[in-house]
Amino acid sequence: MRPYFVYFLSVLLLAQIWLAPPASAETGSQPNDMKKTFADRKDLFDKVSALTGIPWYYLAAVDQYERAMGLAKKRPAAGKLVSIHFTELQWVGVLNPDHADTNVASIRLFQGLGRDGSGDGIADRSNDLDVLYSMAELLLQYGTHDEDMRIGLWEYYQNTRSVDRIEQFAKIYARFDTLDLHEHTFVMPLKSEYTYRSTWGASRGWGGYRIHEGTDIFADYGVPVRSATCGVIEEMGWNPYGGWRIGIRDLNSVYHYYAHLSGFNKELKEGDVMKPGQVIGWVGSSGYGKPGTSGKFPPHLHYGLYRDNGLTDWSFDPYPHLKKWEREERRRGKK
Known part of the structure; x- marks a missing residue:
């Protein structure tokens, strides 16, 4: 059983998440829209990080990796703050006869990955908070240090290339402490010939x-x-x-x-x-x-x-x- 003060902190943080206003969708139409989206996503990562102990930049890195793979495969996650994707069977458990199951207890029974992060009592695969919290809980099984993260990511992706990319992204986010890092410059000074x-x-x-x-x-x-x-x-x-x-x-x-x-x-x-x-x-x-x-x-x-x-x-x-x-x-x- 958790110490009471940790339990109390968890309840407070979950209450903050549940009562927070809904985040805007990522439209990319205006710079101000993007800045708000980055801020909304960062707030989401910070809250789940404080609740689980998984560094925010690792959660952001996993999400960004999934986002990048979606772009590469022409499957952008339009309208969603979180791009992490669990398959139906990953979410509910391979042996679960109910592929649309949202009951956390039965999902756990069948060793599914779905968890309730939004506080509504169900594990909804289309809910950003539920998805992010589920990924955090999955990684938490292995620990919160860098090497623990690497082991957890390998167990999930079974691909060293994926683990390397996520570690690179986490390193960038940790350095700058923001998600708003997509500006580009030309490769030479514009004043040069x-x-x-x-x-x-x-x-x-x-x-x-x-x-x-x-x-x-x-x-x-x-x-x-x-x-x-x-x-x-x-x-x-x-x-x-x-x-x-x-x-x-x-x-x-x-x-x-x-x-x-x-x-x-x-x-x-x-x-x-x-x-x-x-x-x-x-x-x-x-x-x-x-x-x-x-x-x-x-x-x-x-x-x-x-x-x-x-x-x-x-x-x-x-x-x-x-x-x-x-x-x-x-x-x-x-x-």
């Missing part, structure tokens, strides 16, 4: 026939290269094709690939959390050979985007995104 056009899908011959999986941005040696997004440095070092390159994973599970650099920002290392506009290196012409090879082509940045679908990364055209981020940054600079 550069030029680019759409080159994704063009043929390449060095190292065998292949398509060009990125956009080439031509600029002079030494022009700063900046992180376009919040993210975690996943790879950093030499690649025979890309030369000195760095890869950053963002909160949509998109991998940002920066290649042919002349060098790195020496303050950075793999695992570091980045913010938009932070300098990661400088334009060069490295690559197409053994470490240190340079000058086989004009100086430029090769910038690629790869979306994670849960099993692998696949390339998509970065050009429209670069143009969009360039316009957005120019507008911000005029305010």
Whole structure:
């Protein structure tokens, strides 16, 4: 049995959740709408975290991973604050004859994952609070430390890639203590001289026939290269094709690939959390050979985007995104 003061805290927190006004749906139509949605979601994570002891940023990271996978599979969770998804049988229990069961006692009996987080006495798979509380209770079985979280996430997803992504997201959220982290900047300072056009899908011959999986941005040696997004440095070092390159994973599970650099920002290392506009290196012409090879082509940045679908990364055209981020940054600079 819990100590009385813990029980009392739980009752107070549940009362706060039950009596709070309903959160708005995520429309994405206006910046103010998004800011309110981020605040509503953060409040939800904070309350369930205080109730269960699971750090809020892990709950947010699991939710964001599910959100990112929904985007990759073209199944966005429109109108919901929580994107975590349990299947019908996961929720009620595989052997439960009632696949629409909402009774917490019978769901527990059949080892289902559904729990009541909203205080209405039922475990509703369409209720954001019930879903989030159920995930927290699942992870709580393994503990609240980082290694406990990793074990719990592995038991649920059975996929090391999923666990890695969630840990990366949790690291970003813990660093900034907010969900509002989706602003982008252009990959070079707007005041520098550069030029680019759409080159994704063009043929390449060095190292065998292949398509060009990125956009080439031509600029002079030494022009700063900046992180376009919040993210975690996943790879950093030499690649025979890309030369000195760095890869950053963002909160949509998109991998940002920066290649042919002349060098790195020496303050950075793999695992570091980045913010938009932070300098990661400088334009060069490295690559197409053994470490240190340079000058086989004009100086430029090769910038690629790869979306994670849960099993692998696949390339998509970065050009429209670069143009969009360039316009957005120019507008911000005029305010």
